[in-house]
Amino acid sequence: MDPIAPPPEHPPHDRPCVILDQPQLAENIGAVARVMANFGLDELRLVRPRDGWPQDRAWAAASGAVWPLDRAKVFPSVEAAIADMRLVYAATARPRETALPVHTPREAAANLRRAVADGLPTAILFGAERAGLETMDIALCNAILTMPIDPGFRSLNLSHAVGVAAYEWRVVEMGEAPPAFRDRAPPADQAVMMGLYEHLEAELEISGFFHPPEKKPAMIRNLRVAMGRARFTDQEARTFRGVITALVKGRGRTLERLARRREGNKQED
Amino acid sequence: MDPIAPPPEHPPHDRPCVILDQPQLAENIGAVARVMANFGLDELRLVRPRDGWPQDRAWAAASGAVWPLDRAKVFPSVEAAIADMRLVYAATARPRETALPVHTPREAAANLRRAVADGLPTAILFGAERAGLETMDIALCNAILTMPIDPGFRSLNLSHAVGVAAYEWRVVEMGEAPPAFRDRAPPADQAVMMGLYEHLEAELEISGFFHPPEKKPAMIRNLRVAMGRARFTDQEARTFRGVITALVKGRGRTLERLARRREGNKQED
Numbered sequence: 001m002d003p004i005a006p007p008p009e010h011p012p013h014d015r016p017c018v019i020l021d022q023p024q025l026a027e028n029i030g031a032v033a034r035v036m037a038n039f040g041l042d043e044l045r046l047v048r049p050r051d052g053w054p055q056d057r058a059w060a061a062a063s064g065a066v067w068p069l070d071r072a073k074v075f076p077s078v079e080a081a082i083a084d085m086r087l088v089y090a091a092t093a094r095p096r097e098t099a100l101p102v103h104t105p106r107e108a109a110a111n112l113r114r115a116v117a118d119g120l121p122t123a124i125l126f127g128a129e130r131a132g133l134e135t136m137d138i139a140l141c142n143a144i145l146t147m148p149i150d151p152g153f154r155s156l157n158l159s160h161a162v163g164v165a166a167y168e169w170r171v172v173e174m175g176e177a178p179p180a181f182r183d184r185a186p187p188a189d190q191a192v193m194m195g196l197y198e199h200l201e202a203e204l205e206i207s208g209f210f211h212p213p214e215k216k217p218a219m220i221r222n223l224r225v226a227m228g229r230a231r232f233t234d235q236e237a238r239t240f241r242g243v244i245t246a247l248v249k250g251r252g253r254t255l256e257r258l259a260r261r262r263e264g265n266k267q268e269d
Numbered sequence: 270m271d272p273i274a275p276p277p278e279h280p281p282h283d284r285p286c287v288i289l290d291q292p293q294l295a296e297n298i299g300a301v302a303r304v305m306a307n308f309g310l311d312e313l314r315l316v317r318p319r320d321g322w323p324q325d326r327a328w329a330a331a332s333g334a335v336w337p338l339d340r341a342k343v344f345p346s347v348e349a350a351i352a353d354m355r356l357v358y359a360a361t362a363r364p365r366e367t368a369l370p371v372h373t374p375r376e377a378a379a380n381l382r383r384a385v386a387d388g389l390p391t392a393i394l395f396g397a398e399r400a401g402l403e404t405m406d407i408a409l410c411n412a413i414l415t416m417p418i419d420p421g422f423r424s425l426n427l428s429h430a431v432g433v434a435a436y437e438w439r440v441v442e443m444g445e446a447p448p449a450f451r452d453r454a455p456p457a458d459q460a461v462m463m464g465l466y467e468h469l470e471a472e473l474e475i476s477g478f479f480h481p482p483e484k485k486p487a488m489i490r491n492l493r494v495a496m497g498r499a500r501f502t503d504q505e506a507r508t509f510r511g512v513i514t515a516l517v518k519g520r521g522r523t524l525e526r527l528a529r530r531r532e533g534n535k536q537e538d
Binding site: 031034035037039040064065105149150153157164200206209219230231233240248 | 273274276303304306307308309333334375416417419421422423424425426428429432433436439440443454469473475476477478488491492495496498499500502509511512513515516517519
């Protein structure tokens with residue numbers, strides 16, 4: 001294989017990042033890098049690759065498209081891998097499990113292009129070869145990308161899924177760039193959203209909201225999905241943390257008021 | 270691998286045939302069969318496969334999509350393989366060599382769909398992994414299908430080329446309207462949302478959240494806009510009313526707990 005020059009430097013966040021959750025086969029990671037390079041993507045993140053990282057077989061399978069592999073970053077969780085992202089698509093064939101909007105690869109590419117035009121960091125998250133994505137990880141994303149697969153044969157190779165998504169990105173990228181719009185502040189990154197979720201969930205735990213306990217994971221997932229769809233700005237995320245604090249502090253204020261009333265009652269009684 | 274039922278019988282020529290000219294690796298032929306099945310194609314023709322035919326490694330690589338392989342026909346030449354076809358696209362990255370029209374995968378899929386609607390047998394011809402198609406064979410075709418590849422890295426895997434073409438066929442075949450929201454519940458009506466907003470705002474009022482008072486209208490507007498963007502379902506709106514109640518009721522629980530602690534303190538002091 002002739003050495004191939006990596007693509008020229010480009011500004012950060014001007015194209016989506018590809019995130020593979022718990023990929024199993026190094027050959028597939030290499031094939032993903034190759035098809036990413038075919039369609040102009042180069043940022044690859046890996047969440048807990050099954051056989052560790054780096055692996056020679058990935059480089060061997062990339063047919064010379066080594067730069068996404070050379071620069072790949074490894075993360076301990078989906079949460080960590082998407083922490084700095086402001087639009088994340090979950091690629092999954094099972095869109096019924098959540099209340100996130102479900103988009104075709106084409107619609108997803110158009111939305112990613114708009115977000116990139118606004119300067120936002122974006123990513124597409126792909127699950128493991130067999131298991132796919134866990135519902136809890138999907139709940140951290142903003143929307144679902146689903147392939148128009150024949151229901152008679154759903155077993156799509158990981159690199160083919162990445163290939164179709166990357167191809168649609170490339171088609172949009174080569175076409176007319178849709179006008180960047182809005183003077184709205186950008187959506188908060190996923191780390192800020194996690195802070196909001198965990199704040200709310202901790203207070204709901206104290207309040208006894210999660211019952212029966214076995215339903216707690218599903219309840220948390222539903223809350224996160226519903227809030228994630230709103231794509232809060234940083235300011236809005238802060239505001240809603242203030243809302244939670246105010247509602248909870250109300251406890252203290254009510255307490256004071258009740259205490260004062262009791263004192264009053266005692267004196268008046 | 271569980272046995273997978275082949276797709277039901279369908280009329281002849283109601284979808285394009287995939288023709289591979291002199292494919293080298295049996296694994297690639299299997300991967301082609303798999304991605305054909307993903308996107309609803311099933312007729313495969315092989316022109317002089319390098320290592321002969323059949324080959325076990327093709328079946329092993331197909332992940333259960335064996336029917337295109339079981340039924341694959343072998344031909345001695347491109348000419349023989351396309352003899353009965355009435356619209357043939359040559360998939361090639363070097364469109365300048367001939368005077369044939371050059372189409373994107375999307376345009377090609379639309380044209381193939383039109384030809385199929387006219388009852389015509391159609392095919393897409395792919396060249397060998399390294400060499401691609403010979404100019405003499407391209408000249409037998411009616412048009413060129415070319416991928417929007419990044420010129421910096423043109424080495425597209427054979428099965429990925431077939432995958433993109435088959436994907437575009439599938440998109441056209443499924444029609445323009447993508448199933449965006451499926452069985453997701455519709456957004457709640459505005460009366461339900463008003464109920465949620467007013468519930469929250471009343472509790473925030475009690476909690477002293479709205480200060481300074483002159484900013485209250487803007488604060489309310491911002492909260493409503495941020496929540497409105499999520500487009501809650503009826504169920505989600507009920508859930509968030511439950512969240513508010515739980516956070517506020519926490520007051521009562523905290524009150525009880527504090528009261529009990531005070532009682533305890535009194536006894537212990």
